[in-house]
Amino acid sequence: MCRICFFGGRHVWRLPLPDGRRVFMEFHSYLGPSLFRDRACMREIELWYEDPAIVAAVDWFVSRGKVA
Numbered sequence: 001m002c003r004i005c006f007f008g009g010r011h012v013w014r015l016p017l018p019d020g021r022r023v024f025m026e027f028h029s030y031l032g033p034s035l036f037r038d039r040a041c042m043r044e045i046e047l048w049y050e051d052p053a054i055v056a057a058v059d060w061f062v063s064r065g066k067v068a
Helices: 054-061
Strands: 003-007 008-016 022-028 032-036
Touching: 003 022, 008 054, 032 054
Parallel strands: none
Antiparallel strands: 003 008, 008 022, 022 032
């Protein structure tokens, strides 16, 4: 479901949402997810935990063992 993009040596996951949007996520095993609106990881989504669609996508990613 999600694809991985490589930018500057870091892993950025592209997560599709049920409503057609896509978010980009960097996942750190200690710090957790950082979510962005763009591929370059410049426009961070500050309150991602308030959007149920994004929370469901992150839960899906974590429940699969942090792999796509």
